[in-house]
Amino acid sequence: xxxxxxxxxxxxxxxxxxxxxxxxxxxxxxxxxxxxxxxxxxxxxxxxxxxxxxxxxxxxxxxxxxxxxxxxxxxxxxxxxxxxxxxxxxxxxxxxxxxxxxxxxxxxxxxxxxxxxxxxxxxxxxxxxxxxxxxxxxxxxxxxxxxxxxxxxxxxxxxxxxxxxxxxxxxxxxxxxxxxxxxxxxxxxxxxxxxxxxxxxxxxxxxxxxxxxxxxxxxxxxxxxxxxxxxxxxxxxxxxxxxxxxxxxxxxxxxxxxxxxxxxxxxxxxxxxxxxxxxxxxxxxxxxxxxxxxxxxxxxxxxxxxxxxxxxxxxxxxxxxxxxxxxxxxxxxxxxxxxxxxxxxxxxxxxxxxxxxxxxxxxxxxxxxxxxxxxxxxxxxxxxxxxxxxxxxxxxxxxxxxxxxxxxxxxxxxxxxxx
Amino acid sequence: xxxxxxxxxxxxxxxxxxxxxxxxxxxxxxxxxxxxxxxxxxxxxxxxxxxxxxxxxxxxxxxxxxxxxxxxxxxxxxxxxxxxxxxxxxxxxxxxxxxxxxxxxxxxxxxxxxxxxxxxxxxxxxxxxxxxxxxxxxxxxxxxxxxxxxxxxxxxxxxxxxxxxxxxxxxxxxxxxxxxxxxxxxxxxxxxxxxxxxxxxxxxxxxxxxxxxxxxxxxxxxxxxxxxxxxxxxx
Numbered sequence: 286x287x288x289x290x291x292x293x294x295x296x297x298x299x300x301x302x303x304x305x306x307x308x309x310x311x312x313x314x315x316x317x318x319x320x321x322x323x324x325x326x327x328x329x330x331x332x333x334x335x336x337x338x339x340x341x342x343x344x345x346x347x348x349x350x351x352x353x354x355x356x357x358x359x360x361x362x363x364x365x366x367x368x369x370x371x372x373x374x375x376x377x378x379x380x381x382x383x384x385x386x387x388x389x390x391x392x393x394x395x396x397x398x399x400x401x402x403x404x405x406x407x408x409x410x411x412x413x414x415x416x417x418x419x420x421x422x423x424x425x426x427x428x429x430x431x432x433x434x435x436x437x438x439x440x441x442x443x444x445x446x447x448x449x450x451x452x453x454x455x456x457x458x459x460x461x462x463x464x465x466x467x468x469x470x471x472x473x474x475x476x477x478x479x480x481x482x483x484x485x486x487x488x489x490x491x492x493x494x495x496x497x498x499x500x501x502x503x504x505x506x507x508x509x510x511x512x513x514x515x516x517x518x519x520x521x522x523x524x525x526x527x528x529x530x531x532x533x534x535x536x537x538x539x540x541x542x543x544x545x546x547x548x549x550x551x552x553x554x555x556x557x558x559x560x561x562x563x564x565x566x567x568x569x570x571x572x573x574x575x576x577x578x579x580x581x582x583x584x585x586x587x588x589x590x591x592x593x594x595x596x597x598x599x600x601x602x603x604x605x606x607x608x609x610x611x612x613x614x615x616x617x618x619x620x621x622x623x624x625x626x627x628x629x630x631x632x633x634x635x636x637x638x639x640x641x642x643x644x645x646x647x648x649x650x651x652x653x654x655x656x657x658x659x660x661x662x663x664x665x666x667x668x669x670x671x672x673x674x675x676x677x678x679x680x681x682x683x684x685x686x687x688x689x690x691x692x693x694x695x696x697x698x699x700x701x702x703x704x
Numbered sequence: 705x706x707x708x709x710x711x712x713x714x715x716x717x718x719x720x721x722x723x724x725x726x727x728x729x730x731x732x733x734x735x736x737x738x739x740x741x742x743x744x745x746x747x748x749x750x751x752x753x754x755x756x757x758x759x760x761x762x763x764x765x766x767x768x769x770x771x772x773x774x775x776x777x778x779x780x781x782x783x784x785x786x787x788x789x790x791x792x793x794x795x796x797x798x799x800x801x802x803x804x805x806x807x808x809x810x811x812x813x814x815x816x817x818x819x820x821x822x823x824x825x826x827x828x829x830x831x832x833x834x835x836x837x838x839x840x841x842x843x844x845x846x847x848x849x850x851x852x853x854x855x856x857x858x859x860x861x862x863x864x865x866x867x868x869x870x871x872x873x874x875x876x877x878x879x880x881x882x883x884x885x886x887x888x889x890x891x892x893x894x895x896x897x898x899x900x901x902x903x904x905x906x907x908x909x910x911x912x913x914x915x916x917x918x919x920x921x922x923x924x925x926x927x928x929x930x931x932x933x934x935x936x937x938x939x
Contacts, residue, residue, distance in 0.1 A: 287814045298802030603797050609759065610794070611815050612787020614780060699750075699759040700792060700879070 288617070292624045295604065299597065303629075306593045310633030311640055313586030314676070317579040318641035321669050322660065324572050328565070330658040331357070334478040335528075335557050337409035339537045342366065342374065342544055343526040345551035349567070352560045355386060355526035358396045358479045362388060365523035370550045374527070377543075379536040382407050385524040387491045390450050390462070395436045397450050397484045399491035399521070405431070407530055410478045420444055421471030424487050427515060430467040431485040434475035442469050450486070450494060462494040465511045477659045489519035529554075583676065587683055590629050594622060594687040598694065605695045619692045623684030630680020634673060706771045708875050708907030709733035709756070714765035716751055724763075726751045731925060735770075735874065738898060738908040740918050743927030749911045752927070753879050756909060757790055758782030770874050787816040791868025791906065793878040798864030799852040806848045809834040809867045819871025826872070837866035840900050842892075858889035865897050869904055876901055878910045882917070894920045 296303045335356050343351040344364025353359040375383040384407050387399030398404075402423045405416050421444040424431050432442055442448065446469045452460040467486060475481055493514040509517075531537050537556065544554035605618055613621075642662050649660035665673060711731040715724045726748030733739050743749050754760040755767060758774050759782075767775040770789060774782060786792075791812065799808045810830050813820040820830070827833035838848060841862040847855060855863065861881050868876045878897070882890045898920045901908040910921065918924050 294802040295800075604800060606794070607798065607800060609783075610757070610786070610792035611812055612783055612790075613815065614783040616780075699754040700757055700794070 288621055288624060289628075291608075292621055292628060295601075296625060296628065302593060302597065306590050306629060307633055307636060309589050310586045310629055310680075311636035313582045314634055314637030314673075315640040315644065317576075317583050317672075318637060318665055318669070319644055320575050320579045321665065322641070322645060322663075323658075324576070325666055326660050327568075327658055330477065331561060331564070333411045335408075335410060336413050337407070337530065338528045338557055339531045339534065340529040340541055340544070340554045341526060341557055341560075342529055342552060342554045345553050348553065348555045348560045349564055351526065351553055351555055352557060352564070354388065355528075356479070356557065358388075358483065362525045364551070365525055366527065366552060367523050367550055368521055370547065370552065371524055371527055373549075374529070374544065374547075377540065379532055379540050380529055381532045382530045384408060384528040385488060386526045386528065387488055387521060387523075388525040390452055390491070390494070392436075392448055392450050392484045393440060395433070395440075395482050395484050397486060397491075399486055399488045399524075401488060404485065408480070408528070410476050410480065414476070416476065416480065417474045419472045419474045421469070424470055424485065424490075426468075426470075427487055427489045427493055427519065428465065428467050428511060429470040429487065429490070431471040431473065432469060433473055433481040433483045433485075435481040436484055437469075437472040442472070444469050444471065448484075450484070452494075452498070464508070465490075465494050465514065488521050488524070492519040492521045493517075586633070587630075587676075587679060590626065590633075590680075591683045591686055594626060594684070595690065598687055598691055601691075602694060602698060605691055606698055606700055609695050609698075610700050615692045615695050618695045619685075619688035622688035622691050623681050626684025626687070627677070627681035630677050630683075633680070634677065706735060707732055707768070708735045708737070708770060709739070709909065710768045710771075712766045712768075714755070714762050714767060716748070716755060716760065717763045726755075726927070728752075728765075728925075733907055733909070733923060736902070736905045736907055737922040738901065738910065738920070739923045739925060740921035741909060741911045741925045741927065742913065742915055742918065743911075744913055747927035749913075749927060750879070753877055753909075753911060756875075756877055757792060758786050787812070788818040789874050791870070791873040791876040793861070793864045793868050793876070793881045795880045796857070796861075796884045798867070798881075799860055801852050803852070804849050805843070805852060805855065805863055806831065806834050806838065808852065808863060809837055809870055812867060812870045812873075816871065819873065823871040834866070834870060837869050838863070840869075840903070841866045841896050857884050858886075858893065861885065861889075861893055862896065865893070865900070869900060869906060872904055873906055876906045876908045878908065880912050881910075882912065882914070890917075 341351060341355050343355060343362065344366055346363050350360060350363070354362050371383070371385055374380065382403060384400060384403045388396060390397040405423045409415055419434065421431070430448065436442070447466045448469065449461050449463045449466050452462060467490065473480065493511070496514050496517060497509045531540060541554045541556065544552050608618065608621070645660050645662055652658050652660055664670070709731065710733070711728050713729055715727040717724050741749060741752065751760065755762055755775070756769065758777070762775050765775070766773055769785070772785065774785060777785070800811070803811070813823045813830055813833075823830055823833040827836055835845070835848065843859060843862055843866065847859065852860065852863075861884070864881065868878075882893055885893060894917060898908065910917070
């Protein structure tokens with residue numbers, strides 16, 4: 286009632302201090318909100334990248350590494366799979382489909398994926414959503430290329446444009462396959478996954494680019510033109526990884542065991558979901574540390590707020606004495622300070638939310654472009670909402686400390702505070 | 705009408721002290737009349753005011769305000785009683801700096817329903833009642849919406865008096881309200897304060913060390929310098 290008005294007017298009278306305190310509380314809360322949002326969105330983005338694939342097969346390597354380089358385009362492959370092994374496993378009766386992936390080249394910082402048209406048919410993301418074309422169609426010719434949405438948008442490519450692939454990764458390369466340019470034939474719709482940042486060419490195209498190369502360098506004196514390469518056998522010697530769909534999910538484990546014990550060549554097979562769980566466990570440690578730090582910052586903000594109220598108490602002895610003279614009970618004085626502390630909490634939360642949304646709105650553009658993670662403007666997760674409700678309660682309770690001091694002060698001062 | 709104030713064998717001693725800070729055998733103040741309490745510093749003036757306002761309770765004896773044994777009521781009731789029946793004027797800095805002049809005057813009615821109703825029984829609205837008090841205490845209307853800091857000390861004390869008289873309290877207590885004023889302002893303040901207390905029927909207890917002020921009052925009480933002696937009420 287009137288006490289809220291009084292508390293607000295009193296705060297407004299001390300607005301410089303009050304606004305700074307509010308800023309401190311808001312900033313600490315927005316840190317917590319933002320860290321939690323980034324965590325949620327990172328997880329969502331990782332989980333949404335691949336679905337419908339039962340196994341990922343690669344050369345013998347760590348499960349996490351295989352998942353990261355084959356699906357998330359992070360890191361590099363250490364071993365490849367020979368074409369013979371690939372052909373062998375794709376012929377297995379339990380296998381419904383396979384999508385071979387050949388990695389290692391790039392175009393202006395975007396990774397080039399050598400694959401087959403099966404990629405556009407079987408690759409799924411989110412909740413079993415298939416890839417779709419914004420314009421054009423899947424590649425058909427050796428020198429055709431299909432671009433992810435972001436590549437096309439950022440580099441401003443349209444169907445019909447030509448581009449040159451660079452050898453190796455990195456945004457600037459001195460070794461370009463400029464004798465064998467590719468023609469854009471299709472552009473995919475945006476998916477919010479690393480596919481948006483990929484340049485897709487046929488496996489044969491990858492082979493053709495490298496016919497006159499050996500060990501990563503162009504052989505001097507040997508030059509095979511794009512058209513000459515067409516006439517050669519462009520079956521690749523190896524691929525980097527294979528996405529596998531099983532006819533029946535039940536067979537996944539036995540097939541995984543089969544591959545892990547494959548005799549002709551050391552191979553690894555992973556179940557994407559299970560490996561993602563491993564990733565979470567690993568990342569979880571860092572996440573928890575970040576969340577813990579954010580919580581400490583919020584607590585620091587609360588402590589700072591209590592300190593500010595306590596420090597101002599002496600100057601407000603007059604105010605308290607006047608209120609006492611007008612009939613305020615010592616309990617009212619206690620309540621007034623709890624109210625003030627709580628108001629800091631409520632206003633700090635609102636300001637913190639706004640600040641958090643502002644930061645997310647600004648950062649999402651950069652984060653999307655750099656890490657491919659889509660940050661969302663949304664209410665905090667239910668569990669965090671509980672925490673925030675707890676924070677509001679704590680903000681009111683924190684007022685007990687200055688409130689108690691003022692209570693004692695007003696009892697001893699009575700109506701004759703001399704300050 | 706009954707007494708505004710009556711005191712019977714009152715003694716007050718701070719915990720841990722051997723001597724009484726204050727002791728009064730007997731004091732009676734009829735409703736609507738005024739009492740001047742004089743004494744040097746340390747004579748227990750502040751203690752008396754805190755006792756009358758119900759912030760402190762006597763060690764011995766009984767204080768009756770408006771025929772209610774204030775000293776025997778629990779703290780919560782004493783606070784309520786103060787809000788409903790007592791107007792209080794401090795030595796200085798009476799007003800909340802974050803409220804306008806008129807909001808300061810209306811404050812007692814916001815904290816006491818009884819005074820709110822009484823104010824509404826004499827005027828159409830709280831604002832009108834507050835305006836009436838301010839006019840009675842010679843505060844020009846141009847200042848009513850101003851911030852407190854825009855007022856001179858003399859004006860601030862008169863606003864404080866206007867606030868004390870808001871909602872017709874039966875008793876007004878003033879704690880050396882003229883100590884910060886110059887002589888002209890003192891006379892002016894004393895005239896309007898005692899005049900309006902009389903006009904509105906509020907009893908007035910006024911504390912000061914300045915004996916010249918005694919002429920404005922019906923009764924006088926002299927408190928002695930701090931010593932283990934007895935004080936006497938003089939009428």
